[in-house]
Amino acid sequence: MKSSQADAATVNVAELVYGDQVELDDPAETYHEASKLHPGILGEGAAGRTLLETSAQLQRSTARSTKRYVLGEAIRLPGPALPDVGLTALLRERRSIRQFSGARIDAQALSSLVYAGYGITHTVPASPMTMRTVPSGGALYPLDLYCAVLEVDGVASGVYHYDPFQHALEQVRAGDCREEIGGSMVAPGIVMGACVVLLIAAMFRRNRFKYGLRGYRFALIEAGHLAQNVLLASQSLQLGGVPLGGYYDRGIDDLLGMDGVNESVVYTLAIGVPA
Ligand SMILES: Cc1cc2nc3c(=O)[nH]c(=O)nc-3n(C[C@H](O)[C@H](O)[C@H](O)COP(=O)(O)O)c2cc1C
Structure with a gap:
């Protein structure tokens, strides 16, 4: 075979994934299969779907789908201000940025990122319902957005929960947590010069009561929508960002006091001023 043909050949990686025989209980396959829909069989969650149709209380509580941290200090954010940049340019120019200058952003930039x-x-x-910047299966919004504020003028270092209803940050813990976040990252250096690390958490029951196992897929998909909005917004503000799936789950969940089962961080992003 000529080398150009060899280069073009498709490498079969199935054996690297499955070994020389397919495991019958591969968790990813089992989950994917269990969360499929079939005509006439919509799976678990049927009771939840019926309750949602009939219970005004459940409709009201799903219409206010967010965690609340009422005991902490809440910081009202200034209104978001995203530059009117063409979408084509944003899509073309967005790149993952992993080196930051250490320069600070202001509270309005942070406001724009969490709003996006x-x-x-x-x-x-x-209706009691509100809609958000991201699509969400059944408009149930099972996610919560947290910010580990590192270098933001007007917002003290700490970990905050974003309350979209008040457009405010609720303090989860005070003080610089750069070392702690870095210690829970596979590549700690990336977060060191960042201005903010965004942590996207899911409270799984908020959509599983309706969608059953498939709700887990929906939560992860929605986290992708959220993350892409943040990345495009940060591009429009001439900031740099990178999505980080390489984090140690237990460490990041501990930072937010989450059990990692009912509620867990599913995606993280570091945002800063490009070096
Ligand atoms: C789900 C997901 C997880 C990622 N995790 C990491 C990560 O842990 N560390 C990292 O440096 N980049 C991470 N990235 C960024 C990718 O490496 C990057 O998107 C890819 O190289 C394409 O480059 P681009 O984003 O500039 O288009 C991740 C991207 C995605 C979508």
Whole structure:
């Protein structure tokens, strides 16, 4: 075979994934299979779907789908201000940035990032429902957005929960947590010069009561929508960002006091001023 043909050959990686025989209980395959829909069989969650149709209380509580940290100090953010940049340029120019200058951003830039990520855009007339910047299966919004603030003028270092209803940050813990976050990252250096590390957490029952096992897929998909909004917003603000799936789950969940089962961080992003 000529080398150009050899280069073009498809490498079969199935054996690297499955070994020389397919495990019958591969967790990824088992989960994917168990979370499929079939005509006439919509899986678990049927009771939840019925309750959602009939219970005004459940409708009201799903319409206010966010965690609350009422005991902490809440910081009202300034309104978001995203530059009117063309989408084509943003899509073309976005690249993952892993080296940051250490320069600070201001509270309005942080406001714009969290608003782009999970902010409220609409109130549905004659209904308690509100809609956000991201699509969400059944508009159930199972995610919560947290910010580990490192270098932001006007917002003290600490970990905050974003309350989209008040467009405010609720303090989860005070003080610089750069070392702690870095210690829970596979590549700690990336977060060192960042201005903010965004942590996307899912409270799985908020959509599993309706969608059953498939709700888990939906939560992860929605986290991708949220993350892409943040990355495009950060590009529009001439900031740099990188999505980080390489984190040690237990360490990051501990930082937020999450059990990692009912509620867990599913995705993280570091944002800063490019070096
Ligand atoms: C789910 C996911 C997880 C990622 N995790 C990491 C990570 O842990 N560390 C890292 O440096 N980059 C990470 N990235 C960034 C990718 O390496 C990057 O998107 C890819 O190289 C393509 O480059 P681009 O983002 O500049 O288009 C991740 C991207 C995605 C979508």
